[in-house]
Amino acid sequence: MQDYRLYCLRADGRIKDRHDYQASDDDAALAQAVICPDGFGAEIWQGPRRLASLTGNRQRA
Numbered sequence: 001m002q003d004y005r006l007y008c009l010r011a012d013g014r015i016k017d018r019h020d021y022q023a024s025d026d027d028a029a030l031a032q033a034v035i036c037p038d039g040f041g042a043e044i045w046q047g048p049r050r051l052a053s054l055t056g057n058r059q060r061a
Contacts, residue, residue: 001022001024002024003021003022003046004022004029004046006018007042008040008041008042009040009042016036016038026046041055
């Protein structure tokens with residue numbers, strides 16, 4: 001298992017919240033990513049590597 005972090009972002013792109021979790025690989029980490037409640041977007045990281053940027057359903061200011 002590998003460690004991943006999901007950062008929920010505010011409308012201005014700054015970090016609002018962080019969720020730590022484990023997954024067997026990158027595909028599993030993407031599948032396990034939670035939806036951030038405010039809908040502005042998120043980033044998934046594994047160590048210093050950004051795995052993905054997820055776009056929310058609201059536009060950033």
